[in-house]
Structures are given as C-alpha cells and as structure tokens.
Amino acid sequence: AQSVTQLDSQVPVFEEAPVELRCNYSSSVSVYLFWYVQYPNQGLQLLLKYLSGSTLVKGINGFEAEFNKSQTSFHLRKPSVHISDTAEYFCAVSDQDNNNDMRFGAGTRLTVKP
Amino acid sequence: DVKVTQSSRYLVKRTGEKVFLECVQDMDHENMFWYRQDPGLGLRLIYFSYDVKMKEKGDIPEGYSVSREKKERFSLILESASTNQTSMYLCASSFSGMGNTEAFFGQGTRLTVV
Structure with a gap:
C-alpha cells in the first residue's frame, strides 16, 4: 500500500514569512495527491489537489503545491502566511490502481506567530 | 453539498463493551473509509470499502470490524472496547473511478473508553 511521509511535525513561522510544508510519498505509478487542513476543533477541509496536468496546483487561501514525480514529492507553499493559517x-x-484507497501523513502543525 | 454524517459526536463506553459507530453519506460514493486520528500520528486507515459488502483492511484493523450492507452506510464495530481505542474516529467517502477522488469527511466521533 502507498504511504505518506510529512517531514516536519511542527513548523513555527512569523506572520508574513513564506512557508513550505514537505510531503513525500511512496506508491505505484498512478496517484492523486491532496493537501487537507484542519483548523482547531474543526473537521478536515480540502486545500488543494493534484489529479493530472500542470504540476503546479493552486488552492484556497493562497496556498499552492508542486507535484514532482521524479522525487515523489508534493510540497505545500505559501509566500506570506497569516495568523489565521495556524x-x-x-x-x-x-x-x-486500488480503487483510490487513500492514505494520510502524520500531519504538520503550522503555528504562525505575530 | 456533500454530506457525510456520523451518528455521534461524543461517546463514552466501558471496557469490554461492543461499540458501533455509524456513518452515512448522501453522494452515492462507492468508497467509504474509517480513519482513526491521534496526535502526532495523523489519520490512520482502519478499513476501506469500495463497494457494498466489500472491504479491505487498512493499516490498523486489529480490534475492529466493519459492515457495509447498503451503499450509503458504513459501520465501524469495536468488538470489545479497550482503553487504547480511545480516539477520534473519522469517516469519509469518495468516488472510486478516474477523476475527482477527493474524500469528504464527517465531523468525527470522539470515543472515550473507560
């Protein structure tokens, strides 16, 4: 089965700084990739997805991610973060290849400081 | 709007009890998932169903079973609840075919086993 590694468990940054959250996966050739966000005491919400086509994907709230097939990575970026991105x-x-069986990483807690 | 509904938000059960967690989706999705969310461990897949009466074990199936008698309903069963099954349980659903396979989540059931 596929697996996902999120390389950073916690990322503290100051407001208006850029941020990158790293994600690597191991899988068969054909995958779809996703980033979800969970705000405190809320459910999971889709941030963005890669299905096919352009490797640079734009999502909600100014986030984007780049699919790199050779490095099996799908890192999430934002050029300038806000407190509300915590x-x-x-x-x-x-x-x-397996009915879209979906696996998640361990998560990265982003804390944006003033 | 896609809706995935979990029957309880909070549940307290005693050790050794048989526990049923119910999930219903209204989008005619083929796939349904049960995940367990624990701090620092992310979402771990317990079981996955890609069709009525079909199921596949995820990464942590021990101590759990599932039932899918109708397409819209997926039940998670804790045969004999133990304290180490205290956790947040998330149900999700998605399409299984090519294309948009975004998973939609319920609000979660926080289970405490005492």
Missing part, C-alpha cells in the same frame, strides 16, 4: 495540515495520496 492549523494542522495533512498530505494524502490516493492509489488509482
């Missing part, structure tokens, strides 16, 4: 972020991979 949340936990989860990378997920869906295996097209």
Whole structure:
C-alpha cells in the first residue's frame, strides 16, 4: 500500500514569512495527491489537489503545491502566511490502481506567530 | 453539498463493551473509509470499502470490524472496547473511478473508553 511521509511535525513561522510544508510519498505509478487542513476543533477541509496536468496546483487561501514525480514529492507553499493559517495540515495520496484507497501523513502543525 | 454524517459526536463506553459507530453519506460514493486520528500520528486507515459488502483492511484493523450492507452506510464495530481505542474516529467517502477522488469527511466521533 502507498504511504505518506510529512517531514516536519511542527513548523513555527512569523506572520508574513513564506512557508513550505514537505510531503513525500511512496506508491505505484498512478496517484492523486491532496493537501487537507484542519483548523482547531474543526473537521478536515480540502486545500488543494493534484489529479493530472500542470504540476503546479493552486488552492484556497493562497496556498499552492508542486507535484514532482521524479522525487515523489508534493510540497505545500505559501509566500506570506497569516495568523489565521495556524492549523494542522495533512498530505494524502490516493492509489488509482486500488480503487483510490487513500492514505494520510502524520500531519504538520503550522503555528504562525505575530 | 456533500454530506457525510456520523451518528455521534461524543461517546463514552466501558471496557469490554461492543461499540458501533455509524456513518452515512448522501453522494452515492462507492468508497467509504474509517480513519482513526491521534496526535502526532495523523489519520490512520482502519478499513476501506469500495463497494457494498466489500472491504479491505487498512493499516490498523486489529480490534475492529466493519459492515457495509447498503451503499450509503458504513459501520465501524469495536468488538470489545479497550482503553487504547480511545480516539477520534473519522469517516469519509469518495468516488472510486478516474477523476475527482477527493474524500469528504464527517465531523468525527470522539470515543472515550473507560
């Protein structure tokens, strides 16, 4: 089965600084990739997804991610973060060869400080 | 709006009890998932169903079973609850075919086993 590694469990940054949250996956050739966000005491919400086509994907709230097939990575970036971006972020991979079985990483807690 | 509904937000059960967690989706999705969310461990897949009466074990199936008698309903069963099953349980659903396989989540059931 596929697996997802989120390389940083916690990322503290100051407001208006850029941020990158790293995600690597191991899987079969055909995958879909996702980033979800969970704000404190809320459910999971889709941030962005890669299904096919352009490797640079734009999502909500100014986030974007780049799919790199050779490095099996799907890192999430934002050029300037806000206090309201404080949340936990989860990378997920869906295996097209197995009915889109979906696995998640351990999460990265992003804390934006004033 | 896609809706995934979990029957309880909070549940307290005694050790050794048989526990049923119910999940219903209204989008005619083929796939349904049960995950367990624990701090620092992310979302771990317990079981996955890609069709009625079909199921696959995820990463942590021990101590759990599932039932999918109808397409819209997926039940998680704790055969004999133990304190180490205290956790947040998340149900999700998605399409299984090519294309948009975004998973939609319920609000979660926080289970405490005493």
